[in-house]
Amino acid sequence: MRAAVCVRAGGPEVLEIRELPVPAVRAGWSLVRVTGAGLNRSELRTRQGHSPGVRFPRVLGIECVGVVAASTDPRLPEGATVAAVMGEMGREFDGGYAEYALLPNALLMPVTSTLSPETLAALPETYLTAQGAFDTLGIRPGERLLIRGGTSSVGMAAASIAHGHGVETAATTRRPGKADALLAAGVDHVLRDDGGPLRTPWPDGPDHVLDLVGAATAVDSLRLVRRGGTVCVAGSLSGWLIRDFEPIAMVPSGTRLTAFHSRDAQGGAAVLQRVVDNVEAGVYRPNVDRIFALADIAAAHRYMEDDRATGKVVMLP
Structure with a gap:
């Protein structure tokens, strides 16, 4: 072979x-x-x-x-x-x-x-990670989701899942030339991430943030999400460690910080079949x-x- x-x-x-x-x-x-x-x-x-x-x-x-x-x-x-x-x-x-x-x-x-x-x-690694993070966040139709690292393969999958479930979605990219691909994936708002302060289209912030950039942006994602919302870190595009992390100072009261690791997708045959069925039905657009x-x-x-x-x-x- x-x-x-x-x-x-x-x-x-x-x-x-x-x-x-x-x-x-x-x-x-x-x-x-x-x-x-x-x-x-x-x-x-x-x-x-x-x-x-x-x-x-x-x-x-x-x-x-x-x-x-x-x-x-x-x-x-x-x-x-x-x-x-x-x-x-x-x-x-x-x-x-x-x-x-x-x-x-x-x-x-x-x-x-x-x-x-x-x-x-x-589908397997990308969509099992995106679906797992989506389920971990507990997102419901009509809620608002910010995806950081939107043009990554997991980000694009998450955008497709969110669109299929009626979730209003914003996604970040460092490259303006990739905006059209995000819109085609179902993103409602494309945000340019140029390293400066990020603004979302929602005055009180998104209900959820799926952070695929990871260590470099997790604390800022806690600032952006609405009070009482949830941030899920499911990627490490910027590395693994948040240096000098102070939970009491950096996690707003009532706001939740969680994570999803793709190793938790191992053996997820039922979840993968759900993803495949949704792709075949046109609900998800890989x-x-x-x-x-x-x-x-x-x-x-x-x-x-x-x-x-x-x-x-x-x-x-």
């Missing part, structure tokens, strides 16, 4: 297309023929050497969709369509940048779908920015690293 192997930490050039043996099935694991894989910025960090404990060479890829080729689990018959997310894919063991992936049965989520491979591949072939994985990483994507980048083997 062909696979994109990260041979060492470094730039995109360290991703090499190699011929590898198809993995042998073992107890507790099943073989998946990969039909598509969404690409993620966490894979950039792993490739750059910023994921402690990852040993090279390694086939990267923290998610994939595909068809069961050989199974050790009765609930995963051969020919079943499945998705897999996280669980140390592409870190502790080889991930989705390949024609086949040997994956733990516990990670595999059966799904019924009529979607194209590229559309289905764009944004596939660009599709790359496996052979072009280094170019795909350059594309992501240059922050050129608006939405999801997908690899088809």
Whole structure:
């Protein structure tokens, strides 16, 4: 089989297309023929050497969709369509940048779908994170949502979910040229984030803030949300740590600060099926920015690293 192997930490050039043996099935694991894989910025960090404990060479890829080729689990018959997310894919063991992936049965989520491979591949990590954050916030139709980091793949997914549920949405971007993509995703108000004070279209603030920028903006998001509203941090585009964080001084009385981590989406077959059903019904409108072939994985990483994507980048083997 062909696979994109990260041979060492470094730039995109360290991703090499190699011929590898198809993995042998073992107890507790099943073989998946990969039909598509969404690409993620966490894979950039792993490739750059910023994921402690990852040993090279390694086939990267923290998610994939595909068809069961050989199974050790009765609930995963051969020919079943499945998705897999996280669980140390592409870190502790080889991930989705390949024609086949040997994956733990516990990670595999059966799904019924009529979607194209590229559309289905764009959903698992991105939409499970966005849907999980949306559910964590407890957003209801008619409420107001601010998405910080709106042109990230999760931001675009969150905008699609919000639009599908009748939520008035504002989203931030640092690049004015990406405004049209946000509007097409269902955003009502596009806000330019130029590093200065951010103003929302609502005098008393949004009911909820989904903060995908993370550490650099979380405290400001607490300032922006209406008193008694909720801020959910579900991204780390600006890093992991909020330095000199003083909860009593920085969290307004009655305002809630929570988080959602994509690892909580592992095994979320029912949630993923709900997402797929909503996409098939036209309620959610997934944004596939660009599709790359496996052979072009280094170019795909350059594309992501240059922050050129608006939405999801997908690899088809």
